[in-house]
Amino acid sequence: MAWGVISDMGSVTIRTSDIETSVRDAVGILGLTEVGRDGRSVHLAAVGDRAELTYVAAEEDGLERLGLVAPTLDGLHEVRRRIEHEGLPVLSTTPSQPGIEDAFTFLGPEGFAFEVVVRPGTGPAQPVGFGPKRYGHFNFHPQDHRRMVAFLTEVLDFRVSDVIGTGGSIGYFLRCSTEHHGIALVGGRGTLHHHAWETQSFVDLAKLGDRLHAHGRELLWAPVRHGAGQNLAAYYLEHSGNVVELYTDMEHIYDDDRPPVEWPDGKVWWNEWSTQSGFLPEGFRDHGLAPVAKH
Template sequence: MTRRLITHLRYLGLAVPNLEEVRDFYTQHWGLVAVDGDDDIAYLAAAGSPENYILRLRRAEKRIDLISFGAASTTDVDEAAATLEAAGVRLVTRPQKLGTPGGGYGFRFFDGDGRTLEISSDVTTREHRTIDEREPVPVRISHVVVNSPAPEATRCWYEEHLGFALSDTLWSKTMGDMMYFMRCNALHHSFAIARGPHASLHHASFEMRGIEEWMRGTGKILRSGARMVWGPGRHNAGDNTFAYFLDPASNTVEYTTALKVLEEDDWHPSKLDVADIETQDQWGTSNEMSELVARESFNDVDHGLFVAPPV
């Protein structure tokens, strides 16, 4: 297996026009902790994660601001930047000391669709704790899924330039490949690419301590008044549980747990037919996947492509 320069998903940055409302949802209901910020930006951490923050919210037109990945060392950051630039990838910034909370060393660049990505190392970790039994708060960020009108090309870009590997594919007899599950470590997926009408966020997923905590968290969010889009159930690809909700900016967010950890050298990707009911939900407990449910995660058109966020 080729050595990867990316080690893990670090955080997701979103721009939202209703910052106060969205921040309050994630801190008062979703279970994240505000660790830094001001009137126009908020940095939110998970109590169980050493990452300085796992979600960044900025007041602006709705978009994906950036997706941040970790690297093991400054040497790997420099090597990633040099390799990407040599391949013609457009850099936003060159490797440098970071001025965001936690500091570190990193750089930003555009992926093939125009999303802003970041690779960083040496970010200060935060004091975190073990999540208690039955405590319904996220342990960490699990994965980010994006929509792409050309998912085949997007998949190839992440494989070629960032060393992601394909874990599994969702497939339809009438529409072809519907979703690619991509990994940068032994977790089944930290990133995925869905076929959509435009580039946008499909969903962001947050890992819970276990099934008991995931189910209690699902009930907690239902009682908060947030709309459940799909769930609760258990996927086939990744073997993880799911419960999808809409946040106050109409981004789809998920509580999950029990994501499969792969023996990478022995793993062979499968094509899973979305027409098979157990592909979507092994348990049969969720509402049936339909065109109306799928449309919820198409999200609004992302107007931030090839426009780097100011922070």
């Protein structure tokens, strides 16, 4: 169920200083499939041929853009009207990848670039290998997270699922469909922290750890049952310095008017299984990528 101008999460585009290592990890560890290359870009997907993650070869690592999906062309045009009304610059009116019906990219608050797309059809429902089912959400750390949540709710029609900390002092979880969150934002340094992929079961989280071990790597944090969203999750660090999450069992909200769940300043919202300070790895929130888009 979707109620506004955004109905789903689109894709993530990351600049990487070692594109072949980034692609190798996305294929061999996360389980994505390479679906195309053009110029300096490599496109990857969980299922089908619709890119959900794109790496762009660059001298420095950074976040290029975050994708959002409009349900119709009319919805896309309404988003653009609102963006222009807000005085935010439009960076491009050309889709960044093949298979997109129409798109435009704009520069949002704090220099985060967003591409809004309309895409035809849907891919197959299940993966064919060990990889995830779909790209699900991203988590980022705006410097002014209250301004960002106001933008996402008032301009892009996201709804608040959970409020973290008294009066949102820590952050917010936002949805554009029934899934508990498509965007999570926690006040921070102005970076993308992680992109997240839905898998089929808790067993897949263990298998992710096995694959990392086989590559001489390790999980960054897992297993965990988040309070906000109720999802089970595992995390690892990718080459670019960004975090990747694999999750399952996410809460869905079918009442569009459900009041936000309010979590106190304690830590149960990020881990129902332990509130001990040491259970969140030291430096976990220090990882991430700064946006690189410029007007």
